[in-house]
Amino acid sequence: LELIFCDLELVEKRLERMEQGAKRGKKPDEAEKRLLLKFKDALERETALRDIEFNIEEQKAMRTLQFLSTKPEIVVINLRENDLNTEKAERLQKDVQEYLKDRETSVITLCGKMEMEIAQLLAEEARAFLDDLKIKEPALNKLIRLSYNLLSLISFFTVGEDEVKAWTIKQGMEALKAAGKIHSDIERGFIRAEVIGFNEFIDSGASMAKAKEKGLLRLEGKNYIVKDGDIINFRFNI
Structure with missing residues (x-):
């Protein structure tokens, strides 16, 4: 609700400025005013803007306003450790999903206490801890992937002599624009991109030399x- 109230405050202030401008003789943009009133009506009913249908022109107009309640929503159910991977947990998640079926919302379950304990362990200890509980991976990993998917984000990697770095970009981005995320000079002087998929790299023994021998490293435009x-x-080249 806090996000809805923030958006409502933004809309009310914008309408107020529009009204003040009209008093000074400035003609208001009637299309914008109608749209703001549409936002106001939904928000006063405590409805997030993500759950309202807007046409293409309205969606374009919304981008400049940076509304918070248009962002994707994730509901995280914090369970007790004993309830993880049980029918009770599955039933609870389904019940919440059913309750939220008319909203653009994703639901995930986890045990916050356990996630905190896992985060404090060394990698090998964490793996053994998860294996004992027959859990494939920490719920935090699932939450991160879900967040990326909802925001239409992906990551690619660059590898240097002394570091590996992940870069977050929008799904569907071309190599030229991805290069610009690292540095504008790379985008401006772009020639080619040497690319290998993560799984292909791992299958090559995490060795770039072996990947080249297998012909897995490819040149892309x-x-x-x-x-x-x-x-x-x-x-x-610049």
Whole structure:
């Protein structure tokens, strides 16, 4: 509700400025006013703007306003450790999903106490802890992936002599624009992108030399659509 109230305050202030401008003789934008009143009506009914249908023109107008309640929503159910991976947990998640079926909302379950304990363990200890509980991975990983999917985000990697770095971009971004996320000079002087998928890299023993021997490292042009997990070396010249 806090996000809805923040958006409502934004709309009311904008309508107030519009009204003050009209008193000074400035003619208001009637299309914008109608749209703001539509927002106001929904928000006063405590309805998030993500749950309202808008046409293409209305969606374009909304982008400049940066509403908070248009953002995707995730409901996290915090369970007791004993309830993880049980019929009770599945039933609770289904009940919440059914309750929220008319909203653009995703639901995930986890045990906050357990996640905190896992985060404090070394990697090997954490793996053993999860294996004992027959859990494939921490719920935090699932939550991160879900968040990325809802926001239409992916990550690609660059590898240097002393560091590996992940870069977050929008799904569907071309290699040229992805290069610009690292540095504008790389985008401006883009020549080619050397690309290998993460799984291909791991299957090659996590060795770039072996990947090259197998012919798995490929050259892509500026229009290549970057995929999640791609490892990329950008060739450029300025």
